[in-house]
Amino acid sequence: xxxxxRVATSVSRTAAxxxxxxxxxxxxxxxxxxxxxxxxxLLRHLAVGRRIALVSGTNGKTTTTRLSAxxxxxxxxxxxxxxxxxxxxxxxxxxxxxxxxxxxVLEVDEHYLPQVIGATDAEVVALLNLSRDQLDRAKxxxxxxxxxxxxxxxxxxxxxxxxxDDPMVVWAAHAATAVTWFSAGQRWTxxxxxxxxxxxxxxxxxxxxxxxxxxxxxxxxCTGCDLRRPTPQWSVEDxxxxxxxxxxxxxxxQLPGRVNLGNAAxxxxxxxAFDVRPExxxxxxxEVTSIAGRYxxxxxxxxxxxxxxxKNPASWLEAFDMATPAPTLLSINARDxxxxxxxxxxxxxxxxLRGRELLITGDRAYDLAVRLTVNDVPFRHVPTxxxxxxxxxxxxxxxxxxxTAFQDIRAExxxxx
Numbered sequence: 001x002x003x004x005x006r007v008a009t010s011v012s013r014t015a016a017x018x019x020x021x022x023x024x025x026x027x028x029x030x031x032x033x034x035x036x037x038x039x040x041x042l043l044r045h046l047a048v049g050r051r052i053a054l055v056s057g058t059n060g061k062t063t064t065t066r067l068s069a070x071x072x073x074x075x076x077x078x079x080x081x082x083x084x085x086x087x088x089x090x091x092x093x094x095x096x097x098x099x100x101x102x103x104x105v106l107e108v109d110e111h112y113l114p115q116v117i118g119a120t121d122a123e124v125v126a127l128l129n130l131s132r133d134q135l136d137r138a139k140x141x142x143x144x145x146x147x148x149x150x151x152x153x154x155x156x157x158x159x160x161x162x163x164x165d166d167p168m169v170v171w172a173a174h175a176a177t178a179v180t181w182f183s184a185g186q187r188w189t190x191x192x193x194x195x196x197x198x199x200x201x202x203x204x205x206x207x208x209x210x211x212x213x214x215x216x217x218x219x220x221x222c223t224g225c226d227l228r229r230p231t232p233q234w235s236v237e238d239x240x241x242x243x244x245x246x247x248x249x250x251x252x253x254q255l256p257g258r259v260n261l262g263n264a265a266x267x268x269x270x271x272x273a274f275d276v277r278p279e280x281x282x283x284x285x286x287e288v289t290s291i292a293g294r295y296x297x298x299x300x301x302x303x304x305x306x307x308x309x310x311k312n313p314a315s316w317l318e319a320f321d322m323a324t325p326a327p328t329l330l331s332i333n334a335r336d337x338x339x340x341x342x343x344x345x346x347x348x349x350x351x352x353l354r355g356r357e358l359l360i361t362g363d364r365a366y367d368l369a370v371r372l373t374v375n376d377v378p379f380r381h382v383p384t385x386x387x388x389x390x391x392x393x394x395x396x397x398x399x400x401x402x403x404t405a406f407q408d409i410r411a412e413x414x415x416x417x
Contacts, residue, residue, distance in 0.1 A: 005045040008038035012096040028085035032092030043088055046095035047104070047120040050079070053270050054116060056108045057128025057169075059315045060184075061086060063255065064128060064263040065107040066291045071271035071281035072103050079104040084292050087112050088119065103274065110144055114151035117158060124273045125152075126161040126266050128184070130168040131191040131314040132347070134339030141168055141191045148172035161269045164232040167220060171196045171227060180244075182269045183232035184262025185218065187321070188314035190347065200224025234269045236261045241268055241278070249278050254289045257322035293410050300413065302394035309406045311338070313347040319400045320352040326396035328353060329388045330379075331362040331405035338403045345371040353377050359388045362405045385409050 001009070012035030016027025035042045053072070055065045062084040069080040079098030081090045086107040095104060108116045110130070117125065127148065130141050139147070145168040152160060153175040162173035164181040168191070173179050186192070193202050201223045221228035233244040240250040241264060251264050264285050271281045290296035297306045310319040334342050342364050350372055358379040360368050365381055372379050382388045385408070389397065401409055 001045045001048075002039075004039045005042055008035040008042045009046065009096045011035060011038060012042070012093060016093055016097060026083045027097075028081060028083045028093050029087075029089050030093075031096060032085070032089035032094075035092050035096055036089060043092045043095070043116075043119045046092060050095075050101060050104045051274060052104045052106065052120045052122045053124040053126065053273070054106050054108045054113065054120070054122045055126045055128070055266075055270070056110050056113045057126075057163075058110060058131045058133050058312065059318070060128050060259065060263050061107045063260060063291050063294065064126065064266050065105055066288055067264055067267035067285050068126070068270045069105040070284040070288050071267045071276055072105055072274050074271070074276045074280045074284060075274055076102040079106075081106055082292065088116060091116060091120070105270070111139065111147075113148060114154075117151060117155050122158060124159050124161060124270055126270050127163060127169045127173055128263075128266065129163055129166045129186065129314070130172075131188055131312065132344065133312045135341040135344055136339050138339070142194075142196045145169070145172045145196050149175045152176040159273055161266060161273065163266075164230045165218060165220075167192045167202050167222075167227065167229075168196055170230060174227075179230075180234070180269055180273070181230045181232040182262075182265045183218065183235035184265055185236065185258070187259075188317050190313070195222040195224060195227055197227050198222065198225040234265045236265055241265045241282075243268065243272070243278050247278075249282050251282055252286050254286065255291075255295050257318060259318045259321070293406070298413050301389055303389055303392065303397045304395065305389070305397045305399055305413070307406065307409065308398065308400045309403070310400050311402050313344055316348045316400070320350075323398040323400065324396060325356050326398050327357040327359070327392040328398040328400065329359045329361065329382075329385070330368060331360070331385070331399065331401035331409065332365060332368045333363040333402060333405040333408070334367075335363070335404045338405075342367045346374075350375045350377045357392060359391065361385060361388060362401070385412050 012031040015034045016031030019027035019030050069078045072078050079101045081094040086109045091106050149172040156177040160173050160176040160179045163169045165186040204220045240248050242248050268278045294309045308319045310316040359382050360379050361382050
């Protein structure tokens with residue numbers, strides 16, 4: 001690297017290390033921020049000589065990135081932003097900290113994907129899903145799909161790993177030259193009823209198919225143009241994953257929920273793009289446990305507390321699927337990282353929580369209280385997380401929280417995660 005880039009890399013590592021030593025965070029942002037101030041092209045310099053994969057989407061980026069990094073590590077050392085700092089500052093910090101590695105797997109915020117592809121000359125890009133997120137500042141879903149589509153058309157050398165179950169992702173990925181399709185499912189469909197190509201209705205059920213052949217389980221098609229679900233090369237079947245050669249691979253994850261089997265399918269497809277065979281990668285997936293505190297289980301005062309992160313309607317739906325029927329605490333904030341608009345709560349059906357002991361807390365607990373009342377879901381408000389812990393019997397306690405509420409609870413648990 002040029003001298004300025006070498007200096008910037010050294011300063012970036014030092015700043016990140018000092019941040020960690022001072023207890024001010026993991027250093028995954030400040031290191032990259034300072035490095036880029038010294039050398040604005042630092043990310044480009046750090047990317048040279050590595051085979052790089054990017055993972056982007058509204059939900060599941062951090063988990064899929066962690067699983068993918070574990071799978072690719074079979075082939076060699078991997079640099080990754082494992083704490084979820086998914087903008088160029090985080091990417092820069094991660095690559096600077098890792099030193100020389102043959103591979104990098106980086107989580108990328110949806111908005112920054114074009115910028116990061118351009119800066120890193122990424123070889124592989126995995127596109128997970130697109131749904132509404134942070135209503136006060138995120139792009140409308142079809143606009144994001146258009147951004148991705150234009151980006152992929154401008155980078156024909158990129159190999160794309162794309163979710164065949166999401167019409168928005170499929171439309172965007174069709175602009176790519178080489179696409180591998182995986183099936184991860186799409187439980188949340190409220191943001192993809194209208195075709196992004198022609199504006200006609202997306203048919204998902206026989207009665208809704210507009211005279212076309214009925215859509216089968218998981219199938220979809222546009223009623224106005226030829227956009228339809230591609231045939232996936234990688235798919236979830238029972239408790240395993242089927243690859244392009246038709247072979248079924250049992251996947252024993254330590255992570256809960258069927259959604260994580262879909263994330264594992266993405267990781268295997270991504271690793272395969274780097275010539276890592278699934279039979280070698282699958283055992284590595286089983287070694288992944290907590291991801292930046294997500295899914296972590298902590299014993300405290302006789303309670304077995306499990307943390308689940310949920311930030312938008314799609315991820316709350318998946319969190320309900322993962323949660324056991326134990327006492328459950330919901331915590332909602334609306335600080336800047338969360339998005340300031342909480343009206344999305346009315347897009348979430350909280351009915352699956354009926355019949356369990358339910359507690360709520362957080363800065364915007366009253367907003368949540370109104371939504372639960374409308375949804376006819378009984379609850380009890382507790383002012384603090386500590387009161388929630390002491391307010392339930394000994395045993396399991398499920399905690400579902402959005403970004404800053406999740407971090408507040410992690411801090412209160414003394415960062416033992």
